[in-house]
Amino acid sequence: MKLNRNINKTRHNEFSSLRLFVSAVFIFSVSFFFIFFSQNATADSADKNILIVFQKSHGFRQQLIDQLQTDLSHYNYRISNLELGASEKISPQNLSTISKQQLLISIGSQTTKILLEAKIDTPILSALIPRHISKSLKKAHANKNNWSCLLIDQPFDRQFNLISAVLGKNQDTGVLLGPYTADLQKTLKKISTKTSHKINFEKVKDSDQLSSSLKKINRSSDVLLTLPDPSIYNKGTLRGILLSAYRNKLPIIGFSKAYVNAGAIAAVYSEPKQISKQITQITKNYFIRRSFKKDNYYPDEFSVALNKNIAHSLGIKLSTNETIVKQIKKAEAKK
Incomplete structure (x- = not known):
């Protein structure tokens, strides 16, 4: 009996020592891991x-x-x-x-x-x-x-897909090209064909030519697609363009949320x-x-701004923002 007690005691001591050793190793490993990765994180940052x-x-x-x-x-x-x-x-x-x-x-x-x-x-x-x-x-x-x-700027195909979502395909799309956007004619022509739209260009060399170019667009187009060209669209011309288009029942696709607030029927833009x-x-x-x-x-994610009051006055019924965004994303997924 005494021998068994000694053996058990010895085993207990050995087990206790082993447990202390394992604990020490664990504590050391955790400390090393923390110090190593903390130093790496500091160096990395x-x-x-x-x-x-x-x-x-x-x-x-x-x-x-x-x-x-x-x-x-x-x-x-x-x-x-x-x-x-x-x-x-x-x-x-x-x-x-x-x-x-x-x-x-x-x-x-x-x-x-x-x-x-x-x-x-x-x-x-x-x-x-x-x-x-x-x-x-x-x-x-x-x-x-x-x-x-x-x-x-939003991708051009996204803007044509917006026209499809709002007005349908096969729209005669009018575009005014100024000094800052004249280089886009071939690109826009290619994308309009790809997205099942026709396109009509009018070049605006100076502000004196804007009125006559806009009249031609009013006669030949179903919709005016605006581009961020400050020689055409600026504080001095914005009101005149919007009024001319409105009188001729020509819906405008804006290039910013602000333009929609001013009178365009829709625009794609990105939030902060x-x-x-x-x-x-x-x-x-x-x-x-x-x-x-x-x-x-170009922006990956986007939102849609709508002016339903202007659209209604032009006889255009707009879907919800969410529905239009889904339609555009679906079209982009097919690229």
């Missing part, structure tokens, strides 16, 4: 400094900046903001801040222009920039590497949350590749 650069921000831009800070904070990035002043030159202090970053997210065309003219080496991802401005800046700064733009989501994804891919996949990105 130090290599991913992102600076959101902008000028005076309010409304849509401020919503985008706020959303970007929220979305990017979910990842291992160090995010900070820099508001540039009215001057077109960047101060030495701000240049020093910029030089410590791995990526600049530039909000707006003017901010991007200032950064490019400062000949900054840091990679730039520009947002809320129109296609025609991106084109002219890329021509002026052809040697700038690692710069990409998420355009504010949708833009921020895509910027975040582009940013993630950038840090994997250390380069941008494209020079220009």
Whole structure:
């Protein structure tokens, strides 16, 4: 009996020692894992400094900046903001801040222009920039590497798909082409055919020609598709274009939500949350590749704005926003 008790006692001591050893190994492993990955995370975040650069921000831009800070904070990035002043030159202090970053997210065309003219080496991802401005800046700064733009313009096929969803296929679509959009004629012709629409172009060389060109579009077209060309569509011409189209029962497809509020019957556009989501994804891919996949990105996600009062007065019955979005996405999925 005494021998058995000694054996059991010995086994108990051995088991206790083994348990203490296993616990010590576990605690060491967990501590090592925590320290190792904490150090890696710190080193990783130090290599991913992102600076959101902008000028005076309010409304849509401020919503985008706020959303970007929220979305990017979910990842291992160090995010900070820099508001540039009215001057077109960047101060030495701000240049020093910029030089410590791995990526600049530039909000707006003017901010991007200032950064490019400062000949900054840091990679730039520009947002809320129109296609025609991106084109002219890329021509002026052809040697700038690692710069990409998420355009504010919607893809052209999406706009024709909007016409299909709102008015049906086989529409005679009128388009006014100005100095900033004249290069799009072949592209638009190809896409209109692909989406089962006809297209009528009228070129507008100057403001004096706008009225006569618009009259021709009114006579030959079922709908006017507007493009972001500031030489045609601006504060001075907006009211006249809307009134002329309305008198001739010509529905207008706008290029922004604001244009729909002013009198266009529909537009596709992207919300700050949708833009921020895509910027975040582009940013993630950038840090994997250390380069941008494209020079220009078009918006992936979109919303639809409708002016049902104007549509009703033109005898057009509109579906719900959700239904129209689904129709456009279905058409895009077939590409």
